[in-house]
Amino acid sequence: MPTYRAPVRDTLFVLRDVLGYGRYDNLPGFADASPDVLEAILAEGARLAENVMQPLNRAGDTEGCTRHEDGSVSTPKGFGEAYRHYCEGGWMGLSAPVEYGGQGLPYLVHSAVGEYLSSANMALMMYPGLTQGAIAAILTHGTDAQKNRFLPKMIEGAWTGTMNLTEPHCGTDLGLLRTRAVPNGDGSYKISGQKIFISAGEHDLSENIVHLVLARIEGAPEGTKGISLFIVPKLKLDEDGNPAGPNGVSCGALEEKMGIHGNATCVMNYDAAEGTLLGTENGGLKAMFTMMNEARLGVGMQGLAIAEAAYQNAADYARERLQGRALTGVKAPGEKADPIIVHPDIRRMLMTMRAFNEAGRALLLWTALQSDIAHRSEDEAERAQAEDHLALMTPVIKGVLTDKGFENAVMAQQVFGGHGYIEEHGMSQFVRDARITQIYEGANGIQALDLVGRKLPQDGGRAVQTFFATVGEFCETHRADEKMAPYTKALKKGLNDLQSATLWLMQNAMQKPDNAGAASYDYMHLLGLVALGYMWGRTVKTAQDRLAEGGEDTSFLEEKLVLGRFFMERVMPETGAHLARIASGAETVMALPAEAF
Ligand SMILES: Cc1cc2nc3c(=O)[nH]c(=O)nc-3n(C[C@H](O)[C@H](O)[C@H](O)COP(=O)(O)OP(=O)(O)OC[C@H]3O[C@@H](n4cnc5c(N)ncnc54)[C@H](O)[C@@H]3O)c2cc1C
16 A cells, blocks of 8 residues: 655755745735744644545545436545545635635645645545635636635635536637527526536535636637636525525536546536626636636646655665665675665666655745745735746646656656556556646646747746846856855756757747747756756755754755755756757658658
8 A cells, every 4th residue: 555754844944944934924924824833734734644635545546436327426435524624624725815714824835735635645635726726716806796705615615616628629729619608688697518527527525516617708709819707606506695506517427537536527518507707708718827827836736746655655665675686785684685775776766756856846835935925925026026937937837847747656656666567556546647737737738838939938038037047146156165066067057058948949939930839848848957956956055054054954954965966967967958859940840741640
């Protein structure tokens, strides 16, 4: 059976020492989560993940969800109780506004705990995850009446949320969307159409489900310009906001799928279902993007979460499994073979996974902090800079953390040999669950296009220039420091590759858009590597300072130096290969005619 231990000490190190959490107590909500309170929240979140969520993960995978003849859907045994536990603990509204029943704490804290819970049980955590995205969309775009009607119940967890974009003929290209909205004349609409692949579309965890549905109002323009967003509750509400009977929404089927079996992926049929407009007419995509941007960071977090859980199990197994002898001589003389952790190839895999996980966590938390600054700071310039960071890093976090998360789940499976391929140890589930993170919330190829086509040129490239300056200054500041030199040298080389790639795009993509398309995936990973490398630079510098001060946890800090060095020597050089591929252009990629494939 797989096990999981929430990495609380690592999270605290990132938050307090690397990111300097204490410096932000001027932001609303941060003073309520003082460093001591923060530690208590993480410890409580860790207990919830380890003791309540994780024990249900395997059973959720094997049992899956069941659709009954009446269209209702049951979640796996134990999910209902665990979900209630989660809601009663106030986790749903941890960072939601106090006026609607939330706790108003930093999004940063929500993200830190979110990693633990998704490591423990990703399929179960998707039910609240989608609800939190829907809460964000209603908060930003809802009228006061809509906020008062829906938010308290959703923040309490009594009602959950969904996002309904996808239709059978319309996935990435939302302009093809066919679901129709007909005005009733009283401000409400009748929504009709079919949505597919809707996560948490129907289930037995909550008394009502608040569907956010993209549809086209009769007579609206074709394409993405004519799409609006609607709130369509599963049960209609009476004047007092209480559920008052069924709406025209039903689950037509559950999808059979590769992983996340504990999460109900539904075909949803809307048959003149009553809904209200969220945001403006034809402004649906903008409103949905509030939900999707938050969800994309959440999906990046899922990639990291699975990678961490898979790594922990691989490390435990590598210490126990006895096969072969160490190249440098017998290490376990009392045994017939040494544990496989003595073999350099096993170490390569464990180090690769861990060096990614720790930097990925730092990158995610740094970005979550920027989200708090963007939403809570009173300083306009500070807010604008944080918004730039969020816009630039959201596709990188979604694309890179999920690609690497999946690769690492496979690597952890490899450490188990054939025992990773069979179901007994749970490694197969990690691989199957991680796979969807690369696809939903916009497939990773689309994240790369969003980065290169939209986020890079935005405001004359301001966000990426700020990122270059931040990393460049870090390298420059510590260049003369002998202890930092091995780290800053590799990071600077990565930054140079990234700047060259950016210049190449500026010079070669305008006239030939295929050059941008063919370069985008490598560019996303190149930027991701530099961002992860920068996180290692800051982590190592912090660890060195703490060691110089005579910090107590010497071995913990020294491990960071080794892991950072491994990343710089073994992972960072990949930037060169990305640059070479980018600079080769689109020619060979596009040379063959479609019939040749
Ligand atoms: C388990 C699961 C849960 C899901 N949950 C939800 C949900 O809750 N709500 C919801 O609305 N949807 C949900 N989805 C749908 C998911 O978001 C889509 O599957 C995804 O966005 C891709 O759309 P598609 O499957 O139609 O692929 P397509 O759009 O057909 O894309 C196929 C391939 O072509 C590529 N591609 C497409 N267009 C371009 C382009 N212009 N340039 C370059 N490459 C391109 C894509 O990257 C992809 O690799 C879920 C899907 C699954 C499997």
